[in-house]
Amino acid sequence: MRTVNNRMGYRQRAGFSLIELMIVVLIAAVLAGMAAPSFGRLIESQRLTGTVNDFLASIQLARSEAIKRGRRVDLVPAGTAWTDGWVVLIDENDNQSIDSGETIVHRHEPAAAGMSITSKLSDNAKLYIAYNGTGRTRTNAAGGQQFQSGSISFELGEQRRKIVLNALGRPRTCKLTAGEASC
Numbered sequence: 001m002r003t004v005n006n007r008m009g010y011r012q013r014a015g016f017s018l019i020e021l022m023i024v025v026l027i028a029a030v031l032a033g034m035a036a037p038s039f040g041r042l043i044e045s046q047r048l049t050g051t052v053n054d055f056l057a058s059i060q061l062a063r064s065e066a067i068k069r070g071r072r073v074d075l076v077p078a079g080t081a082w083t084d085g086w087v088v089l090i091d092e093n094d095n096q097s098i099d100s101g102e103t104i105v106h107r108h109e110p111a112a113a114g115m116s117i118t119s120k121l122s123d124n125a126k127l128y129i130a131y132n133g134t135g136r137t138r139t140n141a142a143g144g145q146q147f148q149s150g151s152i153s154f155e156l157g158e159q160r161r162k163i164v165l166n167a168l169g170r171p172r173t174c175k176l177t178a179g180e181a182s183c
Contacts, residue, residue: 041158047112048156052173054108055086055117055152056163059129059171062088065105066131072138075129078107082117082127082152085110094140096128114156121150121165129165137169151182 058075065088066073076096078085090103098104111117119127123139129148132138137148152163153176160176162183174183 044157045159048115048154048159048161051111051115051117051156052154052161052163055082055154056171056173058086058088058106058108059163059165061106062129063131063135063169065090066133067135070133072130072132073105074131077127078110082119083111083115091130096126096130096140112156116155117152119150119152121152122146122148124150131169135169137165137167 062073062075069090072091072094073088074091074096075086075088076091076098078087078098085108087098087104087108088106089098090105091097092102093099121129123141123146125140130138130140139146139148147167147169149165149167149169151165154161154163158178160180162174162176163171164174164183165171176183
């Protein structure tokens with residue numbers, strides 16, 4: 001640290017003292033501690049939004065593949081639940097399961113730990129979303145002539161999102177706030 005003489009001839013030090021430096025570090029630590037919970041909610045929100053967007057993209061892929069191929073394409077869980085991941089496939093035997101020899105169009109990895117994905121669709125006997133060659137959702141009921149509509153809810157911590165399928169099979173997303181059941 002260098003010293004400088006001022007006009008009166010007194011020596012003056014240029015720089016920071018140890019106490020000043022410690023006060024700045026203390027203030028920075030307090031601000032970081034206040035920001036940590038908000039940062040955790042931000043990460044949680046981004047994980048949920050990413051999963052919802054991936055699921056929405058898979059729905060749109062299933063729909064576009066059904067139109068392109070002119071036949072039914074299904075979106076099914078990779079395991080027993082949507083949180084195990086999901087698969088877009090050409091289901092040759094219409095059993096909404098991944099069997100050997102069936103064409104897998106897309107496979108998605110499992111959802112983040114702690115995430116909940118629940119579906120309330122018009123045909124909830126099995127977890128699936130199916131599109132026919134016209135780009136409309138179809139169920140297994142009534143010979144595949146009934147449309148599939150409803151919603152898929154995603155929750156992670158305090159964050160909630162929903163994908164809603166209308167009668168034509170068009171998906172849309174919405175963000176639910178505390179106390180809201182639908183959007």
